[in-house]
Amino acid sequence: MTLSALTIEDLRRRIGSEIGISNWIEVDQTLIDSFAHSTKDMDWMHIDPERASRDGPYGGTIAFGFWTLSMLTHFSHEIGMWPADVAYGLNYGLERVRWITPVRVGARIRMRCKLLDIEDRGEERFLIRTDNSLEIEGEERLALVAEWLGMFVRSTGESSAAPNA
Incomplete structure (x- = not known):
């Protein structure tokens, strides 16, 4: 049974366990350039492969840390973290985020997600707390770790559940 076929109560029984590992995705320059344009952050270490190869400390361009963090939403949908009885979800915050290893453009990343807690907040609202680790394929060190809160x-x-974040 996939997580999306579970209810909030079923998910509650999974507190303390890993709830999913996403597929690998490749970090390509187009994604990073799009992020740069949407955030108006045109830092050469992220968007200028020639200069980053020549002058940068990583031998090429790297993903923005905030882009890497933002991929948690994509990965959460992919692993089916949304119970069948959820109408929608909202970002609620982050308790802890650490960027550990820069992600080079061309690398592949994936997420491991562990369910830490589900707290009833009344009025059919539930605060979900997850521990998320982004792995870089072939690297020992993680890209980032984040404790993420969602409502x-x-x-x-x-109507059926339609995940939103």
């Missing part, structure tokens, strides 16, 4: 709102039964 799930249980559906009223009138």
Whole structure:
């Protein structure tokens, strides 16, 4: 059974366990350039492969740390972290984020997610707390670790769950 076929109550029984490992995705320059344009951060270490190869400390361009963090949403959908009885979810915050190893453009990353807690907040709202680790294929050190908080709102039964973040 995939997680998306579970309910919030079923997921509650998984507290303390790993709830998913995503597939690998390649970090390509187009993704990083798009992020740079959308955030108006045109740092050469991220968007200028020639200069980054010549002058940078990593032998080429690297992903933005905030781009890497933002991939948690994509990966959470991919692993099916959204229970069937959830109408929508909202970002609630981050307790702890550490960028450990820069992610080189061309590398592949994936997420491991462990469910730490689900707290009933009343009115069919549930605070979910997860521990997320982004791995870099072939590297011993992680790209980042983050404790992520989300607010799930249980559906009223009138429509199926449609994950949003």
